[in-house]
Amino acid sequence: MLLPLMTVLIASAWPAAASTTTAAAQPAAACQRRCGDVDIPYPFGIGRGCYLYTGEGDVTFGLTCNRTADGSYRPFCWEYEVLDVSLRRGQARVRNDINRWCYNATTRSMDAESTWWWDVSDSWFHVSDEGNRLVVVGCNSLAYVTSVNETEYMTGCMATCPSVGRLENGSCSGMGCCEAAIPRGINSYVVGFEEKFNTTSGAVGRCSYAVVVEAASFEFRTTYVTTGDFVESTGGKVPLVLDWVVGKETCREARRNATGYMCVSRDSECVDSRNGPGYLCNCSAGFEGNPYLLDGCQDINECEDSRFKYPCSVPGTCINTPGGFRCSCPDKTTGNAYFGTCEAKKSQLGVHIAIGVSIGIALLVIIISSAYMIQQKRRLATVKRRYFNQHGGLLLFEEMKSNQGLSFTVFTKDELEEATNKFDEQNVLGKGGNGTVYRGTLKDGRVVAIKRCKLINERQKKEFGKEMLILSQINHRNIVKLHGCCLEVEVPMLVYEFIPNGTLYQLIHGGRHGSRISFAARLRIAHEAAEALAYLHSWASPPIIHGDVKSPNMLIDENYTVKVSDFGASTLAPTDEAQFVTLVQGTCGYLDPEYMQTCKLTDKSDVYSFGVVLLELLTCRKALNLQALEEEKNLSSHFLLAMSENRLEGILDSQIQSEQSIELIEQMADLAKQCLDMSSEKRPSMRQVAEELDRLRKLAEHPWGRHESEELKKLLVRGSPSTFSEIELSNGYVSLTDSAYLGIQSPR
Structure with a gap:
């Protein structure tokens, strides 16, 4: 019987409110603005015409001033006593009933009623989530607050008390008292006790209590558990904070309704409610008063x-x-x-003189600085022009004019600085003995890789522009495209297409994926790389020698195709003795022994280096491993020794042995051995190497070979190329950033 009765009473307390205010009417001057010791500011009021009317029968803001049992007068909003109203915070404090569930010694059971409803859903109030907490007091008491339909939200806590001695005044953290936050935006709730948890014996305290209460006004006392002091000391009611609004629109929507907009004071501002829909008004900074009244906000002196x-x-x-x-x-x-x-104030003459001198000095400094900056700018322009001419810029421009279809760009230094944020370290993709590579974004949105080389010899300075023009005409699906260069600096910079998915070195050695690449995938990679080098050697005009073939210079693009890179710093095939290099270039572990002895770079030097790459694919071992045994440090030497002693299977990757016939693997190993011949004349050409790898690929085809590309995609490293751009020397292997990796600095 009690639950239906409470539902009817609370529901009738808040008649349906109108959706919008019809007009921002002003209250009569004679309205009562105080009841007892409580101020009642508009939009609240006592009597029709004194409060904000929000709809027929709605008393959201309509209060009554009632005489209470002790003879004093107090304001009420229906049956709820109003303690105070705050205009700035948009809050009203009312007294809320404490819900108790007690043990009946006569029936030796808990009272039947364990759930209470509270509903103001038809009003312009919401229960403040910041100012209130659910408080549960008792022993072995689990209570909760939930939505009326028990589907939107639920929050609660459990109070226990193993012994009275463990209770502590002021502490509400679980021993005899607990508290829980309530959700935002609610205007109705159900308070209930979980019947499985109750004070069945009444040994410590006979009753359990649950109430939504103002957090700042509640302080736990141990007598709340051991006696009925919680109800007796408060009269069975505790403060509850309600947030209110004067309109259910947002501020933007409310301003459009000039007649209904409530912020009528000249020095007021609209504030959107943070606890449910609607808005309220505040006086502007430096003003105080009532923003809902004309000229209600007054200046603070x-x-x-x-x-x-x-x-x-x-x-x-x-x-x-x-x-x-x-x-x-x-x-x-x-x-x-x-x-x-x-x-x-003192005589201003000295001040005027000081100001005049200061201005004169400032002007002089500005003039000298401007002259210096102009001089430096001219000097910089002269230096840029000298470098440009020195690197064959004029010849390059003439060639570009005669070949209108050429997609090659000569960039300025400023353009590349802008593309890389002035060569910020955060844009570094990798560092090596030849220079540093940066990620850059051009004005047209293209992402490119920009290489700043460290060294360049005199011959390359004179022929640089012409050689770049030749290199830019290379168009092969397995070779990184050279977009252009910058000639305004001492050592020219190269601009390549950006390849996002890492290198072959990363694929083989960068993680646990290396040993999981199928033999067919390895053959495909080797064949594509060989085709690229064969193109440079045999079909480019004039032929181009790469000079630094290695797995870190073989990139993987977004389509997971191998692309040979760093050829832009290569040389055109030498035609005479004058073109012999005076400083050996390349990477230890990949260097052609004959090239190191003669200083003559030939296409067969690339063949030797490619043979080392084949060994990496066959063995999943690094070209140079400083931590290995002496005979195993150099991969090519270790391989040739194993071949001579007929123990090839001992150094092969175990995976490929289990998935492919040893005869086919031995043929690929024999090809690598031919590439590593000490005599360059006995080595095959790259064209022959590519043809042999193509033949081996056809022999290796099997029913699931068509899925090879998808398998490769899964195995590829998807991070930025910079992820593995530097390999620490601390692990005993060679670092891309360490000069030992290059052996000798490159002249490029």
Whole structure:
């Protein structure tokens, strides 16, 4: 019977409110604005015409002033006593019933009623989630707050008390008392006890209590558990904070309705409610009062208001202004009245002279600085022009004019600085003995890789522009495209297409994936790389020698196709003895022994280096491993020794042995052995190597071979190329950033 009765009473307390305010009407001047010791500011009021009318029968803001049992007068909103109203916070505090569930010694059971409803869903109130908490007091008491339909939200806590001695005044963290936050935006709830948890014996306390209460006003006492003091000391009611709004629209929507907009005071502002839909009004900064009344917001006189500390550091200097103040030194004085002092003015002649001298010096500094900057700019332009001509820029421009279809760009230094954010370290993709590679974004949105080389020899300086033009005409699906170069610097910079998916080195050695690449996939990679080098050697005009073939220079693009890179720093095939290099270039572990002895770079030098790459694919071992045994440090030497002693299977990757016939693997190993022949004349050409690898690929085909590309995609490293751009020397292997990796600095 009690539950239906409470539902009817609470539901009738809040008649349906209108969806919008019809007009921002003003209350009568004679309205009662105080009841007992509680101020009642508009939009609240007592009697029709004195409060904000929101609809027929709605008493959201309509209060009554009732005489209570003790003879005092107190305001009520229906049956709820109003403790106070705050305009700035948009809150009203009311008294809320404490819900208790007690042990009946006669029936030796708990009371039947264990659930209570509270509903203001038809009003313009919401229960404040910031100001209130669910508090549960008792022993072995589990209570909760949930939505009326028990589907939207539920929150609760459990209070226990193993012994009375463990209870502590002021502590509500689980021993005899617990608390839980409530959700935002609710205007109805159900408070209930879980019947499986109850004070069945009444040994410590006979009753359990649950109530949504203002957090700041509640302080736990141990007597709340051991006696009925919680109800007796509070009269069975505790403060509850309600958030209210004066309209259910947002501020933007409310401003469109000029007649219904509630922020009518000139110095007021609209504030959207944070607890459910709607808005309320506040006086602007520096003003106080009632923003819902015409001229209700009045200026605060900070200079005279005793509530504030005098705002100026010098007495008698504060001048009140609308919404603020200023501190001004009196006449014939000067200084800082805000934080300093005011002193009598002295003769201004010295000040004027000082100001004049200061201005003169400043102008002189500006003139000298401007002249210096102009001179430096001219000097920089001269240096850029000298470098440009030195690197064959004029010849390059002439060639570009004669070949209009050429997609090659000569970039300025400023363009590349802008593309890389002035070569910021965060854009570094990799560092090596030849230089540093940066990621850059051109003005047209293209992402490119920009290489700043360290060295260049005299021959390359003279022929650089012409050689870049030749290299730019290379168009092969397995070779990185050279977009252009910059000639305005001492050592030219190269601009390549950006390849996002890492290198062959990363694929083989960068993680646990290396040993899981199928033999067919390895053959495909080797064949594509061989085709690229064969193109450079046999079909480019003039032929191009790569000079630094290695797995880190073989990239994987977004389509998971191998692309040979770093050829832009290569050389055209030498035609005479004058073109012999004076400084050996390349990477230890990949260098052609004959090239190191003769300093003559040939296409067969690339063949030797490619043979080392084949060994990496066959063995999953690095070209140079400084931590290995002496005979195993150099991969090519270790391989040739194993071949001579007929123990090839001992160094092969175990995976490929289990998935492919040893005869086919031995043929690929024999091809690598031919590439590694000490005599360059006995090595096959790259064209022959590519043809042999193509033949081996056809022999290796099997029913699932068509899925090879998808398998490769899964195995590829998907991170930025910079992920493995530097390999620490601490693991005993060679670092891309360490000069030992290159052996000798490159002349490029």
